[in-house]
Amino acid sequence: MLKPMHIVLSLTSLAGATVAGGQSDSRWVRAGTDVDHPVWGLREGMMVGIWPGAIGGDGPGGPRGLIRVGYPLGQPRSPRLVNFLAVEPNVGDGEWRGLSELEMSALDGVRGKRFTAEAPPGTEEWSADKGWYPGFLDHPQETPDVERLRVCIRVERFDNGAHPYLVLTLRSDRPDEVMVETFHEADSRPMRSCVLTATMGNYARLRRAYLGEGKVAVAGELWPGYQGEGFAPSRSFPLPQLARAADGSVIVPMECDEDDPAANWPHDPGIWWRWPNEKITQYWREPAGSAGDSLEFVANGRAVYWASRGLTVPGGVAFENTELREPYRPGQAVVFGVTRRSAQNLLQG
Numbered sequence: 001m002l003k004p005m006h007i008v009l010s011l012t013s014l015a016g017a018t019v020a021g022g023q024s025d026s027r028w029v030r031a032g033t034d035v036d037h038p039v040w041g042l043r044e045g046m047m048v049g050i051w052p053g054a055i056g057g058d059g060p061g062g063p064r065g066l067i068r069v070g071y072p073l074g075q076p077r078s079p080r081l082v083n084f085l086a087v088e089p090n091v092g093d094g095e096w097r098g099l100s101e102l103e104m105s106a107l108d109g110v111r112g113k114r115f116t117a118e119a120p121p122g123t124e125e126w127s128a129d130k131g132w133y134p135g136f137l138d139h140p141q142e143t144p145d146v147e148r149l150r151v152c153i154r155v156e157r158f159d160n161g162a163h164p165y166l167v168l169t170l171r172s173d174r175p176d177e178v179m180v181e182t183f184h185e186a187d188s189r190p191m192r193s194c195v196l197t198a199t200m201g202n203y204a205r206l207r208r209a210y211l212g213e214g215k216v217a218v219a220g221e222l223w224p225g226y227q228g229e230g231f232a233p234s235r236s237f238p239l240p241q242l243a244r245a246a247d248g249s250v251i252v253p254m255e256c257d258e259d260d261p262a263a264n265w266p267h268d269p270g271i272w273w274r275w276p277n278e279k280i281t282q283y284w285r286e287p288a289g290s291a292g293d294s295l296e297f298v299a300n301g302r303a304v305y306w307a308s309r310g311l312t313v314p315g316g317v318a319f320e321n322t323e324l325r326e327p328y329r330p331g332q333a334v335v336f337g338v339t340r341r342s343a344q345n346l347l348q349g
Contacts (some may be wrong), residue, residue, distance in 0.1 A: 027172065028149055031117065032132035037061075038117050040135045040151055040168075044072060044173025047079050047340060048168060048217040050115040054080045064112025066199070067153070067168075069178070071338040074279040081275055082204065082338050085180070087113075087155055088160035089328075091193040098158035101199065105156060113156040120152045120167050161189030164340065177285070177337040183330050191328040197309035198282070198336060201319035202302050203238065204275055205261055206254040206282060209299060209319065210343045212243040218257070219301050219317050226317045232301035236325075240296045246349030248288035249335075252297045253343035254319060255281045265313050273305045281343045284324045285335040295326040 029047060032040045039055060041047030047055050047070035055070030056059030057078030062068055067085040072078060087100040091246045100113045107114055111161040112299045117133040119126040153186040154168040163185040168178055207219040223232040258264050261275050286295060304321040305311045324334050339346060 021200070027147070028135075028137065029133040030137075030149070033134045036132070038132050040070075040149060040283050041070070041079075041170055041178075042172070042175045044077070046071060046170060046178050046349060047141075048170070050117060051112070055081050063101055064105070065103070066112070066239050067115070067180075069336060069338065071176075071199075071280070071291065073280070082280070083201070083282060083336075085336060086197050086199050087164060087166070088197055089158055089160070089164055089192065090192045091160045091162050091189045092167050092192070093095045095236075098160050098162050100155065100158075103159055108157065111125060113158065115156075116154045118152045118154055120150045124152075143173065148333055157185075157187070162191050162194070164187035164191065164194045170340060176339040177335050179287075179333055179335045181331055181333045182328070184328075186312065193323050193325060194332075195329045196334055196336070197323040199286075200252065200306075201282070201299075201322055202280065202313050203273065204277075204280065204316060205256045205258065205313060206319045206322070207315070207317075208255050208258045208343065209237075209297070210243060210253045210320070210347060211237060211241050213296075215241070217299070219319055222299075223301050223317050226253070226301065227303050227312075229304045230302075234298055234300045234316055234321075237297045239291060240294060242297055243347055244293075245285065245288075245347065250286040250291045250295065250324070251347065252281055252285075252322075252324070253281050253283040253346045254322060255279065255343045256318075258315065271311065272307075273308055273311060281337075281339050281341060281346055283337045283339070283343075284322065284334045286315065286324055287333055287335065287338060292326050295324060296324050298323050 029041050037053030039049035039053045049068040051064040052060040055068050069083045070079045071082050073080040088097050090097045120136055123136045135151045137149050140328055148169055148171045151168045155161040164181050167181045209217040222235050226232045242250050256279055265274050299319045299322045301317045303313055303317040
């Protein structure tokens with residue numbers, strides 16, 4: 001993972017919407033309306049964005065080919081970058097997995113596939129000459145008191161022929177989450193899977209992943225004594241080992257094992273890898289009823305920060321890439337969340 005920067009993003013289901021138009025609301029941050037770069041989200045909750053935009057700052061917000069994930073942290077509360085989401089489709093019978101952050105763009109030869117924001121399918125189209133797409137704001141029919149903001153993210157075709165696109169949804173009643181639904185363009189090769197992977201877990205030093213039946217996967221126990229500069233081998237946990245939330249959804253909360261991660265920093269505080277925030281919980285969630293039998297939670301780890309010239313992670317190996325993995329089906333939905341609630345509290349509903 002490359003140098004972090006900030007931005008906001010979200011997603012939800014396209015079905016059953018009662019259109020309320022494109023009006024702005026003070027609770028929302030919307031590209032081209034409230035900010036002059038591609039960032040969307042709730043002022044007091046989840047934020048997402050794409051290149052070239054930063055969450056809580058100026059500049060491009062990090063590498064291309066990544067969705068920026070932010071959340072209001074610190075005192076006073078302000079948007080802070082928390083993680084990045086990469087898009088990694090797999091095609092055919094081999095294990096050739098596309099890498100949205102690392103592949104070169106066919107459009108300009110620069111590293112990182114191009115992401116562009118457009119209107120969700122079935123809503124009024126948006127032309128690029130109007131500027132940044134602000135997102136489609138409406139109310140679901142089943143919950144008319146709820147506001148949701150939806151953005152379609154078109155993704156440049158991958159080198160392996162996969163051509164997915166995403167619909168992101170943010171909801172006022174779930175301010176800590178972004179839901180991402182995955183679809184494919186007409187010219188896409190068939191995809192075996194299209195994984196969304198959170199690529200920067202060791203920034204917040206996530207070391208504990210909570211599973212079912214009170215079990216916890218601990219990074220230091222999965223990779224005891226690991227000190228290499230590369231990725232520790234991936235470990236997977238199948239659906240029967242995963243926890244369920246009160247609403248029946250599959251959920252994997254992840255947190256740091258330190259009470260005050262901002263205080264545990266033996267290096268120069270000016271180094272940009274320093275986590276300056278309070279302890280938070282990040283989590284993956286698969287909505288109730290949508291998890292297939294082959295769903296699994298997968299994680300790898302790092303003991304040295306990416307592209308840091310050997311800067312070790314305080315406290316040892318931590319999770320780096322985390323994901324919920326399953327075979328691709330059009331419209332499959334996965335949720336990424338950030339909250340100040342503890343992992344145990346989150347599991348209790």
